[in-house]
Amino acid sequence: MRSAVIVGASLAGLRAAETLRAEGFTGELTLIGDEPYEPYDRPPLSKQVLAGRASPAHTALVMAEDLRARWLLGEPATGLDLRTRQVRLSGGREIGFDRVLIATGTRARPWPDPAEAALDGVFTLRGRDDAASLQAALAAGPSRVLVIGGGFTGSEIASVCREMGLAVTVAERGPAPLAGALGAAAGSVAARLHREHGVDLRVNTTVMALEGDADGRLHAAHLSDGDVLPVEVAVVALGAVRNTEWLAGSGLAADPRGVVCDAACRAFDADAIVTSDVFVAGDVARWPHPHYDGLLLAVEHWDNAVRQASTAAHNMVADRPRPHRGLPAFWSYQFGVSIKSVGLPTIADEVVVTQGSVAERRFVACFGRQGRCVAAVAVDAPRALPAYADLIEAAAPFPPDLRAADGPRALLPVPAGLAVDGQSTHSPTAAVTGPGPTAREVPRERDPRSPLTAPPLE
Amino acid sequence: MRVLVDLNRCLSYGQCVFAAPAVFRFHGAESLEYDYAPADAMREQVREAAAACPVQAISYSPDDRA
Numbered sequence: 001m002r003s004a005v006i007v008g009a010s011l012a013g014l015r016a017a018e019t020l021r022a023e024g025f026t027g028e029l030t031l032i033g034d035e036p037y038e039p040y041d042r043p044p045l046s047k048q049v050l051a052g053r054a055s056p057a058h059t060a061l062v063m064a065e066d067l068r069a070r071w072l073l074g075e076p077a078t079g080l081d082l083r084t085r086q087v088r089l090s091g092g093r094e095i096g097f098d099r100v101l102i103a104t105g106t107r108a109r110p111w112p113d114p115a116e117a118a119l120d121g122v123f124t125l126r127g128r129d130d131a132a133s134l135q136a137a138l139a140a141g142p143s144r145v146l147v148i149g150g151g152f153t154g155s156e157i158a159s160v161c162r163e164m165g166l167a168v169t170v171a172e173r174g175p176a177p178l179a180g181a182l183g184a185a186a187g188s189v190a191a192r193l194h195r196e197h198g199v200d201l202r203v204n205t206t207v208m209a210l211e212g213d214a215d216g217r218l219h220a221a222h223l224s225d226g227d228v229l230p231v232e233v234a235v236v237a238l239g240a241v242r243n244t245e246w247l248a249g250s251g252l253a254a255d256p257r258g259v260v261c262d263a264a265c266r267a268f269d270a271d272a273i274v275t276s277d278v279f280v281a282g283d284v285a286r287w288p289h290p291h292y293d294g295l296l297l298a299v300e301h302w303d304n305a306v307r308q309a310s311t312a313a314h315n316m317v318a319d320r321p322r323p324h325r326g327l328p329a330f331w332s333y334q335f336g337v338s339i340k341s342v343g344l345p346t347i348a349d350e351v352v353v354t355q356g357s358v359a360e361r362r363f364v365a366c367f368g369r370q371g372r373c374v375a376a377v378a379v380d381a382p383r384a385l386p387a388y389a390d391l392i393e394a395a396a397p398f399p400p401d402l403r404a405a406d407g408p409r410a411l412l413p414v415p416a417g418l419a420v421d422g423q424s425t426h427s428p429t430a431a432v433t434g435p436g437p438t439a440r441e442v443p444r445e446r447d448p449r450s451p452l453t454a455p456p457l458e
Numbered sequence: 459m460r461v462l463v464d465l466n467r468c469l470s471y472g473q474c475v476f477a478a479p480a481v482f483r484f485h486g487a488e489s490l491e492y493d494y495a496p497a498d499a500m501r502e503q504v505r506e507a508a509a510a511c512p513v514q515a516i517s518y519s520p521d522d523r524a
Binding site: 041043044047048053054058059060061062063065301302303306329330331333336337338340380381382383385386 | 460461462464465466468469470471485486487488489491493494495517518519520
């Protein structure tokens with residue numbers, strides 16, 4: 001391989017570039033990014049940056065010395081031609097490659113009504129520019145903030161609003177915040193955290209319409225519970241959309257669910273034949289995780305971006321491919337607690353508290369599926385978590401008999417309460433995305449405005 | 459200089475907070491927060507923090523880039 005092109009200049013793209021160099025690749029290395037910035041870290045954007053404790057311009061990622069890369073920033077890729085081996089940029093330039101890595105990630109799912117989304121005061125949060133403008137809006141002291149969607153991002157934003165002393169309403173279509181990712185049972189703890197911290201939490205509720213004044217400034221939101229809420233700021237936190245449109249017509253197995261690749265991160269083409277020179281990593285990838293029976297997973301976690309990118313880059317230059325098979329893992333800081341997870345809670349059918357105390361907001365919950373451990377979530381108990389990764393790797397019996405000193409007297413599993421796909425307004429950040437690369441049926445996205453139950457006939 | 463903590467790996471032992479309190483802090487009992495771009499004068503403290511981390515979650519820029 002003489003030239004490698006990495007499309008996507010964020011965490012996954014950077015880590016892949018570093019791995020290529022670390023493994024001895026001496027050829028031409030190009031990174032293409034749609035944002036004009038060098039790679040920066042996104043997790044603080046919904047935490048300390050939004051709270052004003054850190055500048056959105058100061059989360060640049062630590063970078064290996066001597067990367068010797070050509071950076072093409074501020075110009076998105078708009079096409080991939082596998083026959084001529086070229087990536088096309090929006091300005092018309094064509095960048096040739098011997099091998100290419102697709103790491104274009106995701107973007108915030110927009111509010112479905114473009115006119116309402118364009119109102120002054122309506123925000124999404126994904127990049128540092130988003131964080132800068134939302135931070136300025138919050139610092140101006142709006143009378144009320146509406147957060148649409150109670151996933152991790154929405155909950156972290158609500159938490160920051162309360163820290164700043166702002167009145168905040170969270171509208172979540174599912175039965176609880178975080179229910180899409182962790183289920184209704186664990187979500188009930190999240191609901192208590194929201195309410196203890198003064199969030200006006202509306203579950204089983206959607207936002208039907210956002211209303212502007214004559215100057216195009218947001219001033220009210222119509223909720224499905226009938227309330228018309230005066231708000232100056234609304235944050236749309238409905239999950240992410242994978243950036244795959246630029247691959248239309250490329251012949252790859254790419255659709256809104258992601259780009260399908262094998263466990264060695266090699267992309268599948270639309271005929272379900274694995275390619276040898278196109279690789280995929282990070283939020284945009286769907287792959288059959290060896291630990292989950294070949295189900296195609298899409299994992300939008302920081303840790304997955306790092307490890308999948310490193311595996312993909314290794315496989316771009318190595319003689320023997322290695323699989324990407326680490327357990328999904330993530331963290332979230334909100335309402336003063338740390339929430340850390342390992343495994344895949346979204347496939348669980350039951351959950352049980354195995355250590356600590358929910359009442360004291362310091363506990364570990366283990367998730368099971370058909371009598372096997374599949375995930376664990378630790379609330380303010382991070383040091384307990386690594387042991388659970390071993391149980392999950394080993395598919396240990398559920399509920400696990402840990403005999404922990406801080407364990408409950410009896411293990412009492414309850415239904416995990418994972419929603420049917422599309423029920424929560426937020427999408428889980430690690431999810432099973434359906435069968436193989438050639439499946440024709442892409443599930444239709446549910447309109448986030450439609451409530452779960454039909455309104456009564458009048 | 460630049461600092462990055464792998465918060466997935468971080469288990470909140472807090473050794474970095476003792477070693478470099480101007481760079482690392484807890485925001486809540488177990489939620490580590492840190493300065494991504496501390497002044498270069500902090501380099502020695504950050505180096506000590508990274509060395510003290512029981513799970514080796516801290517990396518920092520090797521040179522004096524902003």
